Every structure is written in C-alpha cells, then in structure tokens.
Amino acid sequence: MLERKLSPLSLKKQNIFARPTVLEAVFILRLEDCYFVHGILFLVRNVRIGLAITVKASRCWVLYVFG
Secondary structure, eight states, rough: OOOOOOHHHHHHHGOOOOOOTTTOOOOOOEEEEEEEEHHHEETTTTTTEEEEEESSSSEEOOOEEOO
16 A cells, blocks of 8 residues: 655646546545545556545645555
C-alpha cells in the first residue's frame, strides 16, 4: 500500500492529466471522521491508484493503491 501526501498545487504541477494513459474519475468517499470530496481514480499501466483528498484536515492526504 502506498501512502503519500500531496497538495492540490502539486497535482497541477505534475500535469498528470496530460498523460494519455491516465483515466480519471471523480468520486466521493466518507470515512468515519474524514470526508473525501475530491477524488481521482487513475489507471496507469494497469495499476489503479485511488487518490482521496480530505477537506477536514490542514493537510491533503493521498491514500490507497488498488493493485
């Protein structure tokens, strides 16, 4: 499992949406104390990476790799 901290600005800097191999899907998750309102589901080289950004904390968390 991969856990990384990533700010919304760094998402833009990486310009990940420019990659033709990346598929995005917006999803909404609710996890006990944390509400994830912006999520991106990537499909890169047959590896699905779910990114969830929490708005209830001062830091944005990128969570979960679904292999």
